[in-house]
Amino acid sequence: MTAREEILAAVRGALRDADRTEAAVPRGYRSATAPDVVELFAERVVDYRAGLTRCTTAELPGAIRAALGAARKVLVPEGFPVEIDGTAAAEAGTTAELAAFDAVVTTAALGIATTGTLVLDHGPGQGRRALSLVPDIHVCVLREDRIVPGVPQAVAALDPARPQTWISGPSATSDIELTRVEGVHGPRTLHVIVVAGPPSGRV
Amino acid sequence: MPAFPVAAREALADTQLRRNLAHATGTIRAKRAAVVGEVAEWEELRLAGAAIKDNTLRRLDEHLLTLEAALQARGATVHWARDAREACAVVAGIARDHGVDEVVKVKSMATQEIGLNEVLAEHGVTAWETDLAELIVQLGDDLPSHILVPAIHRNRAEIREIFRREMGAAGRPAPDGLTDDPAELAGAARLHLREKFLRAKMAVSGANFAVAESGTLVVVESEGNGRMCLTLPEVLVSVVGIEKVVPTWSDLDVFLQLLPRSSTGERMNPYTSAWSGVTPGDGPQEMHVVLLDNGRTRALADEVGRQALRCIRCSACLNVCPVYERTGGHAYGSVYPGPIGAILNPLLKGVGVDEQTDSLPYASSLCGACFEACPVRIDIPEVLVHLRSQVVDAHRGGAPKPEAVAMKAASWVLSDARRLGLAERGLGVANRALTRFGRRVLPGGRRALSRLPWPGSLWTDARDLPAPPRESFRSWWRKEKR
Ligand code: SF4
Numbered sequence: 001m002t003a004r005e006e007i008l009a010a011v012r013g014a015l016r017d018a019d020r021t022e023a024a025v026p027r028g029y030r031s032a033t034a035p036d037v038v039e040l041f042a043e044r045v046v047d048y049r050a051g052l053t054r055c056t057t058a059e060l061p062g063a064i065r066a067a068l069g070a071a072r073k074v075l076v077p078e079g080f081p082v083e084i085d086g087t088a089a090a091e092a093g094t095t096a097e098l099a100a101f102d103a104v105v106t107t108a109a110l111g112i113a114t115t116g117t118l119v120l121d122h123g124p125g126q127g128r129r130a131l132s133l134v135p136d137i138h139v140c141v142l143r144e145d146r147i148v149p150g151v152p153q154a155v156a157a158l159d160p161a162r163p164q165t166w167i168s169g170p171s172a173t174s175d176i177e178l179t180r181v182e183g184v185h186g187p188r189t190l191h192v193i194v195v196a197g198p199p200s201g202r203v
Numbered sequence: 204m205p206a207f208p209v210a211a212r213e214a215l216a217d218t219q220l221r222r223n224l225a226h227a228t229g230t231i232r233a234k235r236a237a238v239v240g241e242v243a244e245w246e247e248l249r250l251a252g253a254a255i256k257d258n259t260l261r262r263l264d265e266h267l268l269t270l271e272a273a274l275q276a277r278g279a280t281v282h283w284a285r286d287a288r289e290a291c292a293v294v295a296g297i298a299r300d301h302g303v304d305e306v307v308k309v310k311s312m313a314t315q316e317i318g319l320n321e322v323l324a325e326h327g328v329t330a331w332e333t334d335l336a337e338l339i340v341q342l343g344d345d346l347p348s349h350i351l352v353p354a355i356h357r358n359r360a361e362i363r364e365i366f367r368r369e370m371g372a373a374g375r376p377a378p379d380g381l382t383d384d385p386a387e388l389a390g391a392a393r394l395h396l397r398e399k400f401l402r403a404k405m406a407v408s409g410a411n412f413a414v415a416e417s418g419t420l421v422v423v424e425s426e427g428n429g430r431m432c433l434t435l436p437e438v439l440v441s442v443v444g445i446e447k448v449v450p451t452w453s454d455l456d457v458f459l460q461l462l463p464r465s466s467t468g469e470r471m472n473p474y475t476s477a478w479s480g481v482t483p484g485d486g487p488q489e490m491h492v493v494l495l496d497n498g499r500t501r502a503l504a505d506e507v508g509r510q511a512l513r514c515i516r517c518s519a520c521l522n523v524c525p526v527y528e529r530t531g532g533h534a535y536g537s538v539y540p541g542p543i544g545a546i547l548n549p550l551l552k553g554v555g556v557d558e559q560t561d562s563l564p565y566a567s568s569l570c571g572a573c574f575e576a577c578p579v580r581i582d583i584p585e586v587l588v589h590l591r592s593q594v595v596d597a598h599r600g601g602a603p604k605p606e607a608v609a610m611k612a613a614s615w616v617l618s619d620a621r622r623l624g625l626a627e628r629g630l631g632v633a634n635r636a637l638t639r640f641g642r643r644v645l646p647g648g649r650r651a652l653s654r655l656p657w658p659g660s661l662w663t664d665a666r667d668l669p670a671p672p673r674e675s676f677r678s679w680w681r682k683e684k685r
Pocket of ligand 1 (some may be wrong): 515
């Protein structure tokens with residue numbers, strides 16, 4: 001017998017006497033809502049020691065510039081909706097080339113209020129997964145109407161066929177005497193820009 | 204590995220370890236309690252988590268086939284491994300096929316369980332652990348002592364020493380003048396490992412969840428080392444225990460709430476990666492998944508013990524366990540320490556096979572704190588008691604164990620009223636002896652012995668022993684009824 005056949009046979013043997021009817025799964029948690037999702041999201045992002053700016057669509061280019069601070073070499077993925085002066089759009093490039101960038105600017109698929117989480121599904125404006133990982137500063141732009149109350153609403157809205165990266169605060173470790181240190185490998189600085197405005201506005 | 208009582212005695216003598224552990228578990232407990240308190244539906248989530256996992260386990264064969272088909276449809280190659288040896292051989296074979304002599308690794312219990320690093324080394328392949336704590340453990344040639352914070356037993360000065368002494372031999376050396384400031388230590392690890400991430404052709408991971416319907420694997424982490432391994436190399440191999448399956452993508456809405464809050468006491472862990480097979484132009488273009496049994500079907504066959512396969516490895520049960528808090532993880536002699544280790548190891552390996560494994564179901568006070576903390580409601584005390592009876596059965600006929608002798612003596616005394624009366628009168632003698640050994644009063648007014656002669660000193664050196672009552676209940680009853 002192959003390993004596959006043997007394992008499946010062992011599973012079936014182990015369950016010989018088991019009742020295979022499905023037990024009901026309580027799903028009331030899915031209807032829980034948050035009162036003001038944008039406020040809560042902003043609060044939780046700050047709690048994670050990420051930077052936060054709230055602005056209008058018109059103020060966005062300035063807000064991005066400010067968030068980038070002294071960063072010189074800035075990566076902007078294809079499909080990012082705002083023109084940023086003096087930056088290179090770098091879709092291509094090897095990992096070593098990525099490492100030469102100071103910062104990356106992306107959008108996100110959605111934000112989760114109760115946990116202050118950004119979810120990237122690596123569509124246009126977000127770049128492939130490595131882009132938001134290798135540079136040390138990540139500036140992420142999210143429109144207010146992309147913020148959902150909780151994890152259940154986020155999971156329901158996402159497509160598992162796409163790769164996903166859920167980001168809650170900057171990279172962090174607590175492995176040394178449980179002292180929290182920002183950043184070991186991922187970006188040590190995360191700045192979130194929440195954009196208010198009509199749902200039809202770009203970004 | 205020595206049996207738990209022997210290993211525990213050694214650990215208990217290490218006061219530094221006890222202090223580190225008490226601090227760490229206490230800190231995580233408080234954080235966990237705070238973020239769990241925020242979630243009004245917490246109990247319902249626990250029930251949902253347990254129900255989803257139970258439903259999955261009851262039809263595990265069907266879900267595994269669905270998972271296999273979905274992974275294959277998404278361009279991944281699926282391997283099955285009956286045991287550790289087979290799983291390691293698959294990974295080593297893939298490394299050989301690509302001619303690599305090193306791989307980068309995401310922290311994973313499954314690969315530790317199968318001893319993958321050691322086997323790869325035999326094949327001339329170095330496996331680099333990239334989780335900071337695992338790196339500390341690996342460079343220190345040490346063993347992990349906690350599921351979540353494997354280097355919990357090391358303080359910052361020790362970590363600095365390990366980095367200065369060992370990093371050079373493994374790659375980029377620690378910077379000159381490295382201090383024991385945690386931020387500097389983390390910075391040294393960042394530089395040391397980045398060199399490896401940028402160079403590695405192959406990575407090995409586990410998975411926290413495997414979604415059958417969509418073929419999605421999920422890895423939850425904090426540092427970004429996971430994301431590095433999962434996206435930068437060309438080849439990715441994920442070793443996944445067959446109990447990690449959940450049926451549908453939407454089931455994750457339960458576990459992505461339960462896991463981070465139970466584990467690190469955070470609302471959400473910094474990074475969660477989810478991927479379904481190969482994505483053209485993004486991440487590894489060759490993907491392998493090894494579905495691992497290694498005793499899981501044995502555990503599945505145990506009707507009481509089966510629930511242990513619901514475990515999502517959050518480590519909440521470790522942090523609330525009074526036994527773990529004092530002994531640390533090494534005493535359990537396994538990659539799965541603490542309450543979950545005390546049941547999972549005997550379930551995976553079987554009882555009556557070795558003394559060390561058989562000692563684990565006794566490594567508990569049965570206080571029930573682990574059940575209260577467990578996000579998937581595994582009734583660990585129930586499984587412990589069940590396994591104890593299996594251990595006793597397995598040893599029937601051999602030399603009686605001390606606990607069996609004690610139980611027999613107790614049952615001899617308790618089963619006869621006259622004998623019980625005599626034993627109780629013995630308490631009076633004990634009471635008179637009290638005056639000889641420093642007497643104390645416990646909070647609440649109960650008297651206590653604070654210093655007994657050997658062998659009682661083994662107990663009273665570390666704690667007070669409540670004194671037996673002056674008079675037995677039966678003699679009081681006789682007197683009062685007159
Ligand atoms: S048994 Fe429960 S509490 Fe312990 S690690 Fe597993 S899921 Fe967490």
